[in-house]
Structure formats: structure tokens, C-alpha cells
Amino acid sequence: MVDISYYILLSAVLFTIGAVGVLVRRNPLIIFMSVELMLNAANLAFVSFASMHGSLDGQIFVFFVMTVAAAEVAVGLALIVQIFKSRHSINVDEMNSLKG
Amino acid sequence: MYTPTMLLAILPEILLLTLGVILLVVEPFWKAENRRNAGWLTFGGLLAALLISLLFARPADPQTVFGGMLRYDWYGFFFKMMFLFAAAATSLFMMDHEKLGRRGESYLLLLATTLGMCLMASSADLVMLYLAIETTSIPLYVLSGFMLDDKASTEAGFKYLLYGAVTSAILLYGFSLLFGFTGTTNLDTLGNALAAGPNMSGLVFGVILLLLVGLGFKISAVPFHFWAPDVYQGAPTPVAGFLSTASKAAGFAVLLRLFFAAFPGFASWPSILAVVATLTMTIGNLLALPQTNLKRLLAYSSIAHAGYALIGVVAFSELGRASVVFYLLAYIATNLLAFGAVMAFSRITGSDDIKDFSGLSRRSPWLGLAMLAAFLSLAGMPPFGGFVAKVIVFAAAVDKGLYVLAIIGILNSIIAVYYYLNVLKFVYLYRMDGENEEAHPIPLTRPYAIALVVLAVGVVLLGTLFGPWFDWSNLAALNLF
Numbered sequence: 001m002v003d004i005s006y007y008i009l010l011s012a013v014l015f016t017i018g019a020v021g022v023l024v025r026r027n028p029l030i031i032f033m034s035v036e037l038m039l040n041a042a043n044l045a046f047v048s049f050a051s052m053h054g055s056l057d058g059q060i061f062v063f064f065v066m067t068v069a070a071a072e073v074a075v076g077l078a079l080i081v082q083i084f085k086s087r088h089s090i091n092v093d094e095m096n097s098l099k100g
Numbered sequence: 101m102y103t104p105t106m107l108l109a110i111l112p113e114i115l116l117l118t119l120g121v122i123l124l125v126v127e128p129f130w131k132a133e134n135r136r137n138a139g140w141l142t143f144g145g146l147l148a149a150l151l152i153s154l155l156f157a158r159p160a161d162p163q164t165v166f167g168g169m170l171r172y173d174w175y176g177f178f179f180k181m182m183f184l185f186a187a188a189a190t191s192l193f194m195m196d197h198e199k200l201g202r203r204g205e206s207y208l209l210l211l212a213t214t215l216g217m218c219l220m221a222s223s224a225d226l227v228m229l230y231l232a233i234e235t236t237s238i239p240l241y242v243l244s245g246f247m248l249d250d251k252a253s254t255e256a257g258f259k260y261l262l263y264g265a266v267t268s269a270i271l272l273y274g275f276s277l278l279f280g281f282t283g284t285t286n287l288d289t290l291g292n293a294l295a296a297g298p299n300m301s302g303l304v305f306g307v308i309l310l311l312l313v314g315l316g317f318k319i320s321a322v323p324f325h326f327w328a329p330d331v332y333q334g335a336p337t338p339v340a341g342f343l344s345t346a347s348k349a350a351g352f353a354v355l356l357r358l359f360f361a362a363f364p365g366f367a368s369w370p371s372i373l374a375v376v377a378t379l380t381m382t383i384g385n386l387l388a389l390p391q392t393n394l395k396r397l398l399a400y401s402s403i404a405h406a407g408y409a410l411i412g413v414v415a416f417s418e419l420g421r422a423s424v425v426f427y428l429l430a431y432i433a434t435n436l437l438a439f440g441a442v443m444a445f446s447r448i449t450g451s452d453d454i455k456d457f458s459g460l461s462r463r464s465p466w467l468g469l470a471m472l473a474a475f476l477s478l479a480g481m482p483p484f485g486g487f488v489a490k491v492i493v494f495a496a497a498v499d500k501g502l503y504v505l506a507i508i509g510i511l512n513s514i515i516a517v518y519y520y521l522n523v524l525k526f527v528y529l530y531r532m533d534g535e536n537e538e539a540h541p542i543p544l545t546r547p548y549a550i551a552l553v554v555l556a557v558g559v560v561l562l563g564t565l566f567g568p569w570f571d572w573s574n575l576a577a578l579n580l581f
Contacts, residue, residue: 008280011276015273018269019266019270022266028258028262031262032265035265035266035269038266038269038270038273039269039272041273042269042272042273042275042276043276045273045276045277045280046276046279049276049279049280049283050279052280052283053280053283055283055284057227057279057284057285058276058279058285060227061226061227061230061275061276061279061285064227064230064231065230065272068230068231068234068238071234071238072234072238072241072261072265075238075241075242075261076241076258076261076262076265079241079245079254079257079258079261080258082245082248082254083251083254083255083258086249086251086254087251092262095255095258095259097251097252097255097334098252098255098256098259098329098330098333098334099330
């Protein structure tokens, strides 16, 4: 039995990697992957806390999070395709027609 | 364990869903030239849902239903009625929008996001709360990027989605830690477990920051406001109006309930929120000053208004909570009126630059009057709703001895008067090029006329006969937890 704190530490590391990825990367697909990493870090924390407390609430939460993440990515990819059609580039630095 | 109150608790949601299904089934059979009627159907349905809920679904004593997932109380009910009203007004504004008006899906997405907001206002469990927030957000991402052939709209939708996805992931991590500390996802027991458990104020402080990121995005508080101006400018104007009112109000509904339920004993969060409120007001107002696009100006003004409403949250009292609820009510009516007037104008002229509003009062006196009511109310002038709302919020702050915050709020409203009156200067004092305004009238279609009249009357009523409205806000605030 591995101590619970290792799981929490791993989830914190994953969350940080995801957050840094969102801030540093310029390709929206990679940014989405980083967001997924952040969500899965939260999932890992939920599952390990659930096993610590012996309660199922955290496990159920994870199912809902996975569903929501899929829906979010579906909308995101649709928008990326549309932006690529009109601009032939999906670099987030070039999405600067709105500013001021 | 079925009881009839369970159905009454979600009656507005059931009606919304029924309306959505009817819309989905009926709309494809209509001829292309009749598709605009989907807007009348949505408007009528929302109005019916509002009336039926008001007649039959008024809550008695607060209680939790569906295994503690939802709370059936006046607080949630009052917010639900606000969302239904805002959605009804927005459906009218959408009808004559070139890209949204004849598409059944746009109304369906509006109903879906309203459904999510209703659940946000009444959820009493972290699982429900997260799902409700996402049910609200995802249709709004689609609606913001709805005009697929318009570069600005897709860009707005994408930016909104990116900010939304990242901040909701941060919020979720906060939820997971909260669950870890207490072993429960129920808001009622969560607060008690945090208070009874070992002293972890440092860790809880971190969790509060994580939650603030997620909710600060929803209410567009500084420093999570960067998306707001871009999205409001790029998104279809009716959607921007809905985003800046109902979506923000839903964020406040969650913020109040979550913080009052989970962290009543932690003195640190009102002081964090006081800093956020000060920054939000000041930065929102200062950045609004140089704007030349009216939708961007309204975006920065809506950021500033989130700051004023936060003052009521910081006051951390019953009056404070009631003042926030009343503020949101007045703000929803006022800002929808402002966005509606901009929409009615830019539909004809194709522009939302402030200088193109020159001579509007001669081109369409009634539209000019609607702009006057909306912008004076935003500026906080009597006899409009915005004045009473500001007075009550500042009163709540003074009542708790937060004099500095109240003074900052008042100074900020003075700055704001400048840019609101600047817009009215173009509308009322300046003339069009060539001074032949009579040759360029701005006709109002029936949906716009109905919505603008109702909203303008509402703004005046909120500012003159504010007694009953404030009593209801008070009732909602008493029932919070």
C-alpha cells in the first residue's frame, strides 16, 4: 500500500505541468492537452482522497469530469477547425483581431 | 424516496427542457421564411415558464432535495426567475439578428445555458455545482462562436473556451482539495467539517484562491477579466448581452452560496475579496475611459459593475447579501437594455463605434430615450434602478465599517459617470455628417420594441418602487444557508 501523500504529490506535479503548458505553449491543440492534464490531476486527487476517506463521492465525481472534458474538447476542436479554415493558422499569438 | 416537492424544486428546469424539446421537434417542419417564429416560441415559452413557476413553484421552508444535490429555497428561486427573465429578453433580441434569428439551434443553446444557470443557483453539492457550471459554459462557448463565417466571432468563441476550460480546471482542483480535507462534497456538511477539523487555515487559504480563479472568471473580476472585452466585442451582440448579465449573476449566485456555506469561519476571504473588488472597480473604469467601440466600453463597464457588487459580498452580512442580489437584479435589467439598444442600432447601421451614434436622438427618439435610461442607470443616477442598487451596496459596506471600500466605490462611480455621459453626448448633442438625420431613420422591429419598453419600464420601476424588489432580495438573502 503506497502512502496517500505520494498520489497527492503526483497530482500536484501533474497539475503544475499542465498549468505551465497552458501558459507556455502556443499551439491550441497542445494547450488542450495541457488542460486535460490539469483535469486528470484533479481526477487523481479525487480518486485518492476517495480511497482515503472510504467514500464513493470522489469516484463518482471523476466520471462526470471525464464526460465534461470530452464535451469541452469537442466544442474546442470544432472552433479550431473553423478558425483554421478562415486563417490557415491556429497559432494563438495570431488570434489578435480583437484588442484594445 | 419520491416527494412532490422534488418536482416543484426543479419545475423551472423541467419547463425549460420541455420547451427545448418542443422547439427541436417543431422547428424543422417550418418553412425557411417562418423560422424566425422560433424566437416567438422561445419567448412565449420562457414567459409561460416564468409565470407557472411564480404561481406554483414558490418555495416554503428551505430544504434539500435529490439526496442533497439541490437546495429548494428562495435564494435559488429568485435567481432562477432572474435568469428566465434575462433569457426571455435575449430571445427577443436574437430574433432579428441576421445570423442567429432564423436558426432553431441558437434558441436551443440559449435554453440549455439557462437551464445550467438555474441549476448553478440551486446546487448544494460540489458535483452538481461543477456539472451546472459546465452546462452553462459549453453552450455559451458555442453561442459566442456561432457566426462561423465571421473571424471575430470564432476568435471570441475560442478565447472564451480557452479561458473557461483553464479556469474550470483550476476550480475543479480546488474542489478536489476541498473534498480531500473534509471527505464530503455536500456544501452543508462541508462547512461544518472544515470548522470542526484541525486548523488548516494555510491550506484553506490556497483552496480559496483556487476557487476564486474559477468564479472570478465567471463574474469577470480583475485579474481574470482579460477575456471579457474580446468576447463581448466578437460574440453576437445578443449573446454578449446575455453573457454580461445572466452568466455573471449565476457566477455571483455560486460565489455567495459557496463562500458563505463552506468558509463562514475563515476571516481571510473577505479581505482577499476586498482587494479584488477594489482592483476590479478601478481597472474596469480606467480601461473603459479610452474605448471607442461601444461593446468594448460596455464590457469594461460590466467588469467595473462586478466590482461594485463584490463590495456587498465583502460586507459579509445579511444586508450585504441582500444588496448583492438587488444589485444583480438592477444590473441585469439595465445592461440588457443597454446591449439591446446597441443591437437595435448596429443592426441597421452595421457599426458599434461610439462616434457613429452621433445624432441618434434625432434618427430615432425612442431608441435615444432607451439609451438615456440605460446609461444613466449604469452611471447610478436617480430615478433609475442603478442608483438604488449602488446606494444599498455602499450602505451595506458602511454598515460593517468598511468606509474605505465605500469611498473607493463612490470615487469609481464618479469616474464612470464621465464615460457614460460621453456616450450620451454623441447620442443627444452631436449631429450626423450632413445633418440630415431625418433621411436615416432607425426603424425598430416589434421584438426590439417590446423588449426595450419592458426593460426601460423595469429599470425605472426598480429605481422608484424599489420596496417590494428589495423585500424579495432580502428574503432570498435570509434563505441562503
